[in-house]
Amino acid sequence: MSASMSTPAPAAPPALVEAERLRREFRMPKGQDPVVAANDVSFRIAAGEVLGLVGESGSGKSTIARMLVGLERADAGSLRIAGADRFAPARGQAARLARARQAQMVFQDPYGSLDRRLSVQQALVAAMRLHGVADREGARRRAGELLDRVRLTEQQGSLRPHQLSGGQRQRVAIARALAVSPTLLVLDEAVSALDVSVQAQILELVDEIRREAGIAVLFVSHDLAVVDEIADRVLVLYRGDVVEEGPAAAVFRAPEHPYTRLLVSSVPGPGWDPHEVIARRREFDAAR
Amino acid sequence: MTTTATGALLRRDGLARRRDPLYAVSLAFLGLVVLVAAFGPLVAPYPPDAIDFTAIWGSPSPAHLLGTDQLGRDLFSRLLLGTRESLIGPLALLAGATVIGVAIGLVAAWNGGWVDVLLARITDVMFAFPGLLFVVLVIAVFGKGPWTAVVALALAYAPVIAKFTRSIALSELARPYVDAYRVQGASAVHIAVRRVLPNMTPALLGYLVVLFGEGLMSLATLSYLGFGAQPPSSEWGLMVQEGQDGIVLGHFAPTLVPGLAIAAVVVAVNIVGVRLSERLGARA
Incomplete structure (x- = not known):
């Protein structure tokens, strides 16, 4: 390649x-x-x-x-x-939802990116119902599948975000993103x-x-x-x-570019010297 | 073994924090006040306007538990029967002020930019204008009466609630879950009203409970000044004003009884409100 x-x-x-x-x-x-x-x-x-x-x-x-x-x-x-222009203004609910199905996001902060009032299950069902899954039973079943997919148990699905660990919350965030079936x-x-x-x-x-x-x-x-x-x-x-x-x-x-080289060499590892990293960084910034 | 021990410890700790006599007493007292508001008319020994010229400025006695006023009306009965009116007024004014204030605060926080600036200017003007003066102005235009006072005070309280709502809405909207709902394609109204507002209610509720005490006081003040409840009502503020003449004659009960009732309810409401916002805030 x-x-x-x-x-x-x-x-x-x-x-x-x-x-x-x-x-x-x-x-x-x-x-x-x-x-x-x-x-x-x-x-x-x-x-x-x-x-x-x-x-x-x-x-x-x-x-x-x-x-x-x-x-x-x-x-x-x-x-x-x-093929769809993301910067054209989205008019109406249908256009907004179609756009949401193109791209979903998982955020950095696993503590703030989930609605603290909703249980995991409720959050997933809410996302699906927003996207037109009409029957509550079907949405609940799909929520169970999604939980399974991100390896959370049914019992964890009934918990609220503050009862979960950071990793579990990020799994929930991923499941919530997948609930919309994004590309x-x-x-x-x-x-x-x-x-x-x-x-x-x-x-x-x-x-x-x-x-x-x-x-x-x-x-x-x-x-x-x-x-x-x-x-x-x-x-x-x-x-x-x-x-x-x-x-x-x-x-x-x-790495070809000096900045990439700097980044790669800044990663801690055997023989890593923080003073050298800082000095090289200073050199790099001065050269720009 | 160790887990059960720590579990027990945690539970005991939780219980210790919950044991809060002042809060419990205040809550029990407010519960009693609500019961009186609901069932007072069934308990009161006399009608509130039963005039008895043979018992003017009466001292407490088995017939009149708290004594009588300048018209010989039973103070105990008047206190019980005035509870409902004294509580419903602030409740109504708070409901009106909350609807207006929360709407303004939420719209300002959500939109930001010039909408926020405009709404901030409007609320600032309303702030700068003394509340009571504003209310007296409204009453001067629309005539005096208990409901004019309630509506006028609701308008006067709305900017306070708007400011508070805006500040908690700003910090709530900065949380990434709001962005997550946006990415999900939810509409602004849906996110603000169905998602963000419920997350704000704990903080809002504690504040509103404290404001209830203030509202009760403001309405009683208006009635005392003659702008609110009108005779023969036994609203507490009006009772204080009517009992005033007795002070020079050495009869303190007609002012003291309703006055203490107002003070006790306001203090209890404040204690409950502050503790409530602490607890609900801690949980969020």
């Missing part, structure tokens, strides 16, 4: 997600330069593919993730999912708040869902090891710019 996937050939099969030159600036208080969260970011995600989006805090990862699910607008650029699942730092063994379980679950349901995944994380584990392709973001793109193995084993 060639590493030059940044410019897809015209004959390439139509991608599920087509993002073209997405741009977004955040205005800062007077006297400060605006922060560019996305600077002409273009990428594609094929059906069933996992695209990793890495970068440090403030690099614009979350802004791009939120654009995909319609929580953030773009100043310029276009975004299509399954794309966006995970925004979804395992960053979890401890390592729980992280592994969630990653395995995401991989399984991708394989079985053919759902495309945008996996946003600052944790290179986690992204390396799950992503087919990787996009490296530095202050709103895509500095490197390619298959995960190539990007992490043989």
Whole structure:
């Protein structure tokens, strides 16, 4: 497989997600330069593919993730999912729901992203009923299947979020996203708040869902090891710019861009020296 | 073995925190007041307007448990029968103020931007205008009477509730579950009214209970000034005003009895309201 996937050939099969030159600036208080969260970011995600989006805090990862699910607008650029323009205003309930079925999101904070008033079961049923599953019995049965799929028991389904652990809550969040049957699942730092063994379980679950349901995944994380584990392709973001793109193995084993090299060498491991990392970081920033 | 021991410990700890005599007494007292409001007319020994000129300014006696007022009316009966009117007024005013205030606060918090600024300006103006003065103005225009007072006070209380609602709505809307509902495709009205509002009710409820005490006091004040309940009503504020003449003659019961009733209910409501918001807030 060639590493030059940044410019897809015209004959390439139509991608599920087509993002073209997405741009977004955040205005800062007077006297400060605006922060560019996305600077002409273009990428594609094929059906069933996992695209990793890495970068440090403030690099614009979350802004791009939120654009995909319609929580953030773009100043310029276009975004299509399954051919449908995501930036055209959605008029009416039907259009909103159709858009929701294109992309769902799992948020970073497993404590705040679930409605604390609803039990797991109720949250899943509410999502399905919003999306037109008319009979309560059918919705309940599907909720049971979803719970099974994210490996939660029926008994855990009757609990409310505060009675669950962080990992269990993230499973609920995934089940809630799947309840809508989306074509794309966006995970925004979804395992960053979890401890390592729980992280592994969630990653395995995401991989399984991708394989079985053919759902495309945008996996946003600052944790290179986690992204390396799950992503087919990787996009490296530095202050709103895509500095490197390619298959995960190539990007992490043989980084080309100085920033990617810096990121890869900053990961703690044998022979890791924090002072050296900081010094190299300073050098890099000075050179920009 | 150890798990059952810690379980017992936890349970005992929970019980210890729940044992709160002041709260329990206040709650029991308010329960009694509600019972009196409901069944007072069945218990009262005299009709509230039974005038007896042979027993003017009477001291407490077996015939008149709390004595009588300037017209020889039984204070105990008047107190019991005035409870309902004294409680329904603040309840109605609070209901009206809550509907208006919560709607304004929620719309302001949800929309932000110029809508928020506009609504903030409006509520600020209403804030800056002294509440009682505003109420007197409304009464001057629409005539005095208990319901005018209730409506006017509801309008005066609405901005307070709007401000409080806005502040808790802002922190509630910042939680990611609201974004999750948006991503799910739920409409703004659905999210705000069906999802966010129920999550705010615990905090709102505690605040409203405290406001109930204030509302009761405000309405009693208006009645005392002659703008609220009208004779021969036995609303407590009006009773205080009517009993006033007795003070110079050395008869304190006609003012003291309704006055103490107002004070006791307000204090109990405040204790319950504060504890309630602490508890409900802790659970959220």
